Every structure is written in structure tokens, then in C-alpha cells.
Amino acid sequence: MKKRIVVTGGSGKAGKWIIKDLIEHGYEVLNLDWKLPEERLCQTLIVDLNDLGQVHNALSQLSIRDRQPVEAVIHFAAIPEAFIYPNDVTFRNNVMNTYNILEAAANLNISKVVLASSESSYGIVFANQFFAPNYLPIDESHPQLSEDSYGLSKMVNEMTGEAFHRRTGMQVISFRLGNILEPKDYPRVRQTFETPEERVRILWSYIDVRDMAAACRLAVEKDGLGAQAIILAADDTSTNLPSEELINQFMPELAEYAEQLPGRASFLSNAKLKEMLGWQQQHFFMEQ
Numbered sequence: 001m002k003k004r005i006v007v008t009g010g011s012g013k014a015g016k017w018i019i020k021d022l023i024e025h026g027y028e029v030l031n032l033d034w035k036l037p038e039e040r041l042c043q044t045l046i047v048d049l050n051d052l053g054q055v056h057n058a059l060s061q062l063s064i065r066d067r068q069p070v071e072a073v074i075h076f077a078a079i080p081e082a083f084i085y086p087n088d089v090t091f092r093n094n095v096m097n098t099y100n101i102l103e104a105a106a107n108l109n110i111s112k113v114v115l116a117s118s119e120s121s122y123g124i125v126f127a128n129q130f131f132a133p134n135y136l137p138i139d140e141s142h143p144q145l146s147e148d149s150y151g152l153s154k155m156v157n158e159m160t161g162e163a164f165h166r167r168t169g170m171q172v173i174s175f176r177l178g179n180i181l182e183p184k185d186y187p188r189v190r191q192t193f194e195t196p197e198e199r200v201r202i203l204w205s206y207i208d209v210r211d212m213a214a215a216c217r218l219a220v221e222k223d224g225l226g227a228q229a230i231i232l233a234a235d236d237t238s239t240n241l242p243s244e245e246l247i248n249q250f251m252p253e254l255a256e257y258a259e260q261l262p263g264r265a266s267f268l269s270n271a272k273l274k275e276m277l278g279w280q281q282q283h284f285f286m287e288q
């Protein structure tokens with residue numbers, strides 16, 4: 001029998017690629033989302049993840065039907081940025097739906113959960129005033145300095161994941177994602193080559209959806225990782241300028257770190273991702 005994985009937010013941008021990848025690798029997938037996807041890749045249950053009763057019911061319904069457990073939940077459902085809803089709505093939705101997934105997973109003995117955290121948790125993306133990182137490249141030890149409710153929701157979710165790991169021993173991997181790019185996004189991003197300031201807030205980061213989906217699969221296939229926050233970003237940036245030139249132009253106070261970012265090296269380190277999951281990038285910006 002195929003192993004079963006639940007994906008939340010599978011009707012959205014990132015989720016559909018995760019579902020596609022899992023199906024291609026022999027998994028049975030159930031999507032939980034409060035809207036239907038444009039294209040049907042697997043069964044979708046319409047669920048408001050803010051309601052613990054619905055989350056519990058959705059996760060247990062499957063196991064009861066044929067007594068086959070859910071192996072893991074890959075939780076990507078969220079309001080994916082600040083300032084599109086009032087701050088409290090974003091915070092409540094993202095924090096409560098994550099709490100509910102973890103609570104239900106814990107009660108149902110689901111032993112692995114992957115959470116979509118964000119580079120926004122470092123605070124630069126949605127800060128009132130741009131500020132430079134403390135050092136480069138940013139790694140998992142860099143302080144998370146959010147002042148907006150979206151970045152804050154991701155910080156809280158990582159802590160919630162750690163709490164559930166302490167409670168039950170479940171493996172919780174929180175991916176701090178860079179800007180997610182689908183194949184159709186590349187031409188639009190290439191148009192910003194002349195205006196690098198447009199992507200300074202995300203430090204020119206990106207992660208190809210296919211490489212992102214592979215990382216999610218690796219995170220549920222590995223055992224014994226505990227609770228981990230891991231940056232999920234490409235090796236390179238999404239601009240044509242050398243990283244040294246970007247540092248000199250936009251954050252000259254960090255010039256001493258330029259030699260750590262040769263060529264178009266990313267401002268976000270993915271060393272932990274490679275070390276813990278054995279992930280390797282397959283899709284590079286300049287080849288898309």
C-alpha cells in the first residue's frame with residue numbers, strides 16, 4: 001500500500017508542486033485547503049484549518065477508512081505575506097492553523113510534520129525601514145527580528161513546532177523559505193535585473209518550486225531530526241549582479257563579508273539543508 005502524506009495549502013502556489021512531486025515518488029496524497037485547486041492532482045478536503053475539530057476529523061477520517069496511518073503532514077497553508085489582510089487576521093490564521101495541525105497530529109500519533117516558515121522571519125522583508133543583516137550569509141543562528149505580524153507568525157510557528165517536539169518527540173522541520181519561483185515566474189524576475197532595489201528586501205533570494213518540493217519530501221523521508229529550523233534557498237541569487245556589487249551598493253557596512261559570497265552566491269546559507277537532508281539544487285536561475 002502506498003504511504004500516505006497530507007499536504008495543507010495544496011490548492012496554492014507551492015502546495016501543488018509538493019503534491020505533484022509526492023505523487024511522482026509513489027505517495028498517496030490528501031490536500032487540506034479551504035478552497036479547491038485549479039487542477040485536480042489528488043483528493044482535496046475543504047477544511048478551515050483554524051477549526052481544530054475539522055482538522056482532527058480530516059486527519060483521522062482517512063486512518064479510520066482503511067486503518068492506514070498518515071505518515072506525515074506537510075503544512076503550507078497560510079496567508080503568505082504581510083499587509084494583504086489586517087495584521088491580526090494574518091497572525092491569527094497562520095498561528096492557529098499551525099497549532100491545530102500540530103495538536104491533531106500529536107493526538108493521532110503522526111510522527112512527522114513539515115512547516116513552511118519564511119525568510120520573512122528575519123524581519124527585513126516587511127520592516128518599516130530597511131535594515132541590513134547582522135552578518136552574511138544569513139544562517140539559522142541569525143536573530144529573527146520581525147516587527148510585522150506575518151514574520152512574527154512564522155517565528156511563533158517555529159516555537160510551536162519545538163514545543164510539540166518536546167511534548168511527543170515528533171519530528172518538526174520548519175523551512176525558512178526564500179522567494180518561491182515557479183517556472184512561469186522567471187521571465188518576470190529577469191525583468192528586475194536593471195532595478196535590483198526591487199528585490200533587496202528579500203536579499204535577491206529564490207527557491208525553485210521543484211527544488212522546494214524535493215526538500216519537503218526529503219524532510220519526511222529522514223528520521224530522527226528532532227525539531228529544526230532550516231533555510232531553504234538556492235545556492236545563487238535571482239539577479240545578474242555579483243553579490244559583492246550588491247553588498248557595496250545596498251549594505252556597504254557589510255563589505256567585510258563580501259568574500260564569503262563569491263560570484264552570485266546567495267545571501268541565505270543553505271549549508272544546514274545540504275548537511276541534514278542531503279539536498280542538492282537542480283534548478284539554477286540562469287538556466288531557467
Ligand SMILES: NC(=O)c1ccc[n+]([C@@H]2O[C@H](COP(=O)([O-])OP(=O)(O)OC[C@H]3O[C@@H](n4cnc5c(N)ncnc54)[C@H](O)[C@@H]3O)[C@@H](O)[C@H]2O)c1
Pocket residue numbers: 008009010011012013014015032033034035047048049050075076077078079080081093097116117118119176177178179180181
Ligand atoms: N510564496 C513565497 O515566496 C513564500 C516565501 C516564504 C514562505 N512562504 C510560505 O509558503 C507557504 C505557501 O505559500 P504560497 O505562496 O503557496 O501561498 P498561497 O496563498 O498560494 O497558498 C496558501 C494556501 O493556503 C490556503 N489556506 C490559507 N489559510 C488557510 C486555512 N486557515 N485553512 C485552509 N486553507 C488555508 C489558501 O487557500 C491557499 O490555497 C505559506 O505558508 C507561506 O507563508 C511562501
